[in-house]
Amino acid sequence: MNQEEFKQKIKDIVDSNPIGTLSTVSQNKPNARYMYFQRDDITLLTATSKQTHKVDEIEENPNVHVLLGYTDWDSPYIEMQGTIKIRDKEVIKEEFWQDMMKHWFTGPDDPDLIILEIQPTAFRLMNSKEKEPVTLDM
Template identity: 35%
Template sequence: MEAKIVMEQNITKIMDHNEFCSFATVEGNRPKQRYMALYNQGLSIHLVTDRKTHKVEELEANPHVSLLLGYEKGGTKDVVEIEGTCRVSDDDELRKQIWNPEFKGMFTGPEDPDYVILKIKPVRIEYTSDSGEKHEWIE
């Protein structure tokens, strides 16, 4: 159990140092990927989007997602692959907590009905440290 806690701390540390991730959903039977800003509190992973985007429709049809982060300019040299499920949340407290003034270009404020949070529940995480060592976390 202690090893799992240490692994979760390592994964969290990597996520804390990577602002962006590649986020994949399934549209029909095909993967669809895009870059998104990453927000996390430990292994609680959140992405911000507009309710009117195709992502929301894709997630309603199939909640399985994949994220890839790391090894980018300004981030860490570690690579993290996350498999999980996603649900769309319009929880007011969470929206206020994640709100950033930079969102003003897309939303009127944290109360904007189109401002939603994608909540990712990881089921499997694989990460490769910058030394090439692989680790796997399973829910």
């Protein structure tokens, strides 16, 4: 599988399975939570409140791990390692905004809303038709 095919598989998995886990590290212990992801090419984006523990953890250690996919025993999924940048500019919040977010935020101008931009450092494609996991280091 070449790099472009690999990237397309990543995009397909994110587009069809936008809910996954985001794992952070705090005091050398992992913390995982479900998040809703969108993508900009293969960079992942997710929204959160600046008042959450995950933001404190990210400020302490920006390295994260994401799992997306795996809908049944043999479906493909991705493992992603990356680093997070916190984005709070109005334009990115408006681009990311979806009506379902009204449950947590008043709108894209909510001062607590931030976007976590996950820059990938490595991807691992699991349960693909390949015999072994396929890895892409960035």
